[in-house]
Amino acid sequence: MAGRPRTSDDAPQGAAASLLNGLGVLEAFSIEKPVLGVTEIAQKVGLHKSTVSRILTGLADAGYVQRDEATGRYRLGLGLLALSGPLLADLDVRRAALPYLEDLTERTGETSALAVWNGQEAVVVEQVPSPHQVKHTASIGTRYNKFASSSVRVFLAGLAEGAVRELIGSGAVLVGAPYDSDAAAAAELAAVEKAGVAVNDGATTPEEFGVSAPVWDYRGRMAGCVTASAPRTRVQGEVAAELAAAVMEAAAGVSARLGYGAKRAAEA
Template identity: 70%
Template structure:
C-alpha cells in the first residue's frame, strides 16, 4: 500500500525521541485537503503504524492543540495550534519579495505603474515599484513617503486602524488633510466604507492629473501588512469602465499576494 505523508521510521535507522517525533509528523501529514477528517484506523493504514501507537500520538497532538477530536465520532482533524506553529515562518515571508511578481503582472496587464507600500505608523512608504511602459506616467522613487489623507494608500492603511487612532493622527497633523479635497468630510464613515470595499481611489485629490487605486495586502492573521497601488494619468482612465478594470486588477493582485502570505478569506 502507498503510504501518505511521511512513512513510519524504522527504529533501526532512527530511535527513541527522534523516531517518536518523525512518527508524529507522519500522522499530521496524513491529513490532506482531500481527507481533512480521519479516524485512528485510517491514519494507521496511511502511515503504516499500529492503531494503538497512532491513538497515543493523536491523543498527545490533541492535548497540544495540533489536532482536534470530534467527541461524537471520535475522528480527528487538524487543529488551530498548527497555525500558531507556522506563524513565525509566515510572518518572515517578506511582503516586498512576495509582491514583486504580482506587481510585474499588474503593470503588464494594466500598462500602468504599480507599487507596494508599507505603513510606519503615520506614513505609507513605497518599498517596490514597477513603472508603466508609457512615456507619460506616474512614478515614485522607492522610499517615497506619503502622509496626505488624500493619498489612496494612506487611506487604506488608516481604514485598518481603530477610528480613534485614525482621528488622532489626522487631528494632530501627522496625517495632513487639505481643505476642499473633494472627499467626504466625515473621515470616519469614509474610512469604514474603504474597509468594507477593500480599496480606495485617489481621483485627482493629490494632483489634478493623478488617478490612483490602492488595495490592502493581508498576512496569515488577516492583518494589513502592505498596500498595492496602481497609478495613472487621469486622462487615461476617464471612462468608468477603465476605472473599474483598474480597481479589479489592483484588488486581484492584492488578494494573490495576501494568499501568498498565508491569508484566507475565511480568516
C-alpha cells in the same frame, strides 16, 4: 516629517544628539526638494549653519550625501542604498508582491507599487513602472501622509478610530476638504473598509489617478497595500473600474501568498 528639528529642552546630548542631528539632516531631503543648500537644511532642522556644514561633510565622506562642487548644494548619496538594502530584502511582503506587481503592470500598462505603513505614513518599498512614456511613478522610499492619497486611506481604514483621530489631530496625516471633519473622515474610511479599495481621482494632484487595495498576512493583519497610478487622462469611466478590479485582484494574490487565505479557511 522631513528634517525634524532637534530643539526640545530634554533632547539627547553627546553622541546620541549628533546621531539624531545627522538623521535630521538626511530627512530634510525629499522628493519635492532633492537638492538643498546648507542654509535651507539649517532652517529645516533648526541647527546652526556651521553645525549643518560639519554634519554634511561627515555624511559626504561616508557616501550618504553628495556635494555638487559647482553649486555647493547637496543631494542624497548612493551610500544610503547599502543601509536600506538589507531592510528591503528582509521584507517578506515585498518579495511576495513583486511578481504580482509585474503582472499588474503588464496587464494594465500602468505603474504598480507596494507600500507599507510606518505608523504615520505610507512608504513605497517596491515599484514596477509603466512602459508608457507619460506615466506616474514614485521612487522607492517615497512617503505619503495626505488623507486624500489612496494608500494612506487604505491603511487608516485598518486602524482604530481613536488612532486615526490622533494622527489627524497631531498633523501627522494631512486632511483637506471634503474630509476635514471627524464625521467625514470616519465615513470615508468606513466606505474604504467596506469596498476593500480606495481611489484617488485627482485629489492629491490634478493629473494623477491612483487606486489602492490592502494586503493581509497569515495573521489577518494588514501587511501593506498594492497601488496602481496613472495619468487621469488615461484612466476614466470603465477603464478606472477595470484598473481598480485589477489592483484588488493583485492585492488578493499577494495576501494569499502570505497565507491569508489559509487563515480564513481555518476560521471557517
